[in-house]
Amino acid sequence: MRPVDRLDIENSYSTYKSYLKSLIESFGQFCSYCERPDKMDVEHVVPKSKEAGLEVEWTNLLLGCSRCNRDFKKDKNDRREGYLWPDTDNTFHAFTYEETGRVFANPELDNAARQAAENLKVLVKLDDGLEVQKTLNLGRRAEFRRANLIKDQFANGYIDIEGIMIMLDRVSYWSVWMTVFADVPEVKACLLDSDCFPNTATHYFKEEG
Numbered sequence: 001m002r003p004v005d006r007l008d009i010e011n012s013y014s015t016y017k018s019y020l021k022s023l024i025e026s027f028g029q030f031c032s033y034c035e036r037p038d039k040m041d042v043e044h045v046v047p048k049s050k051e052a053g054l055e056v057e058w059t060n061l062l063l064g065c066s067r068c069n070r071d072f073k074k075d076k077n078d079r080r081e082g083y084l085w086p087d088t089d090n091t092f093h094a095f096t097y098e099e100t101g102r103v104f105a106n107p108e109l110d111n112a113a114r115q116a117a118e119n120l121k122v123l124v125k126l127d128d129g130l131e132v133q134k135t136l137n138l139g140r141r142a143e144f145r146r147a148n149l150i151k152d153q154f155a156n157g158y159i160d161i162e163g164i165m166i167m168l169d170r171v172s173y174w175s176v177w178m179t180v181f182a183d184v185p186e187v188k189a190c191l192l193d194s195d196c197f198p199n200t201a202t203h204y205f206k207e208e209g
């Protein structure tokens with residue numbers, strides 16, 4: 001799950017739907033949880049019903065596809081605590097993405113962080129379990145195949161970095177590409193480039209070079 005930096009914005013609106021444009025400009029048109037480029041809702045991290053003002057509080061807003069936002073997360077969490085979030089935590093390190101399309105909480109995390117990662121995974125159903133025919137796991141599995149193919153082509157000189165940059169416009173699962181290209185610094189740099197994916201929290205990736 002791509003971690004993002006939240007920049008301050010100057011606008012403040014009286015209805016939360018007015019923030020959609022600012023959110024898309026800030027984070028790109030990708031679901032903050034599943035990373036698919038879909039039709040986006042303004043997603044409230046803490047449900048807007050929990051406290052007055054949360055509805056239009058910029059720091060409480062992310063982007064959610066209808067699957068993550070409406071079908072699964074809904075208003076099931078009372079608070080931020082107990083979960084990891086892409087605007088405050090390193091949610092890439094928090095999960096391991098496997099070629100089968102499955103996602104697991106990173107076993108390297110300490111117990112509290114692993115539980116918080118697991119809680120977020122369950123909250124938005126980031127992993128479809130063994131129902132591999134379901135949307136997310138199957139989509140990620142296909143994206144692994146595509147990214148691995150491009151990786152081979154890049155290694156053999158059939159595609160250059162400009163070609164990959166153009167292709168990144170259509171990447172649905174940023175974390176899959178980050179996993180596949182973990183050992184290819186030139187491509188990783190593109191995935192962290194704000195022109196392709198706005199405001200990724202790149203400070204988490206600095207020491208990895």
Ligand SMILES: [Zn+2]
Nearest residue numbers: 031034065068
């Ligand atoms: Zn989603």
